[in-house]
Amino acid sequence: MSVQKTNLSALNVKAGVSPQETISSNAIRQIKEFRKRQPSAQELIDGILTGNITALSRAITLVESTNPAHLEKATAVIKGSLPNANKSARIGITGVPGVGKSTFIEAFGKHLTSLGKKVAVLAVDPSSTISHGSILGDKTRMEELVKDENAFIRPSASGETLGGVARKTRETITLCEACGFDIILIETVGVGQSETAVHSMVDFFLLLKIAGAGDELQGIKRGIMEMADAVVINKADGDNIKKAQLAKVEFNRALHLFPAKKSGWTPIVATCSSLTKEGIGAVWQTISDYIELVHSNYYFAEKRKEQNLFWMIETIDEQLKTHFYTQPNTIELLESTKTAVQNNEVSPFAAAQILLDNYYKK
Known part of the structure; x- marks a missing residue:
């Protein structure tokens, strides 16, 4: 006697329930028009x-x-x-991919909203150099913060700008401040020149690191360390606590080798866990101490003035570049000049001069 086996699968198709006509066609039309x-x-x-x-x-x-x-x-x-802008604290947060930036920002953002702060998160997702697309998954990774009525998360594609941040991010900050957000968190892509661009638009620059990923001194790059106002060793929980403490000692030693900051602030190194929330409150206290210091010695206002001037020059450069490449005569000449350069018929520098001479003749 044979026994017929029933193959069970998780992909079973179950009979659905037919939806009722609860939405009027008039309401649908109004929504579409809006x-x-x-x-x-x-x-x-x-x-x-x-x-x-x-x-x-x-x-x-x-x-x-x-x-x-x-x-x-x-x-x-x-x-x-x-x-109605320029009334917030702007905080840049950077770190290599995998350091836990999104998890940290969610824990940090929830801490800030619990204190009555309104928090805007500008998260930059890297764009593919092949398809030019982005996942824009920061809202998914910050599932608790996204539901907070005092938080606003805006993921944006990095595009072809400096590591994902440029004039558009700078102007988005202005809009968020005018909307009443008093803490602006800017998450960088964590690669390329994005850190430099973010540093030029924030008041406080936070560098996230992790321990146990190799020689800690490998993570001490002079440029990024000199920009950082604080270094926070993330994921300091479980078996990683001891490693995080050792990393903290190494980074503290390294910071003493760098010149003093114009702000008069001495960068600190701390540890935290975005999962257990241990140390998250201390990070905000550090930022608060910094903001108080730079307001008292007037560095805060001076830095904002320097940043405004910097972004004026950057905007001019960007507009000139855009105008150059969108001129019909430039577009036409550019294609033939590219071919000549690729075939070694003219040097890249001479070709550039030909294009610029043509542009200035207008």
Whole structure:
């Protein structure tokens, strides 16, 4: 007698329940019309100043747009928001991929909202150099913070900018400040020149490290360490606590080799666990102490002035570059010049001069 075996699978198809017609066609039409309607610059400004997150999101999308037609409107929104900006603490957070930036930011952000702070997180996702796409999964990784009514998370694709941060991130900060967020956290891609760009737009620069990933001195790169106002050894929990303490000693020794900062601040090294929340409160206390110091010695205001000047020059450079590459006569000549350079018929430097001479003749 044979016994027929039943193959069980997790991929069983179960009969569904037919949805009821609970949404009227009129409501659907109104929603579609609302989404299609483009609010004016003044409507976006009014919404941002009243704390409307939808208006803030749409304004950021406008700022991030590469459509030249959106530039004038985006500029008007920024101009209207500027008088209500510059009242936040801007904190840059960087570290190599895998250091736990998203987990740290969620734990840190939740700590800040528990203190009554309004927190905006500008998370930059690296763009593929092949497909030019980004996953934009920061909201998924910060599943608790994203549900907090006092938090706003905006993931953005890095695109082709300096490691993922440039003028658009700088202007997004302005919009978030005008919307009432008093703490702005900027997460870098963690590679390339993004750290330099972030450092030029924040008040406090936090470097996340992990222990047990090899010789700790390998992680001490002079440029990034000189920019850091604090080094935090993340994942200091379980069997990793001892390693984290040893790493803390190594980094403390290294920091004493660097010149003193113009701010008068002495960078600190700390440990924390984003999982157990151990040390998270101490990190905020360190940042608070720094902010108090630089306000008292007027370095805070001076640094903001230097950053504004820096971004003015950067914006000019960017606009000139964009204007050059979008001129019809430049586009036409560029293709033939590229071929000549590739075939060694003309040097790259001479080719560049030909293109620039052609551009200046206009």
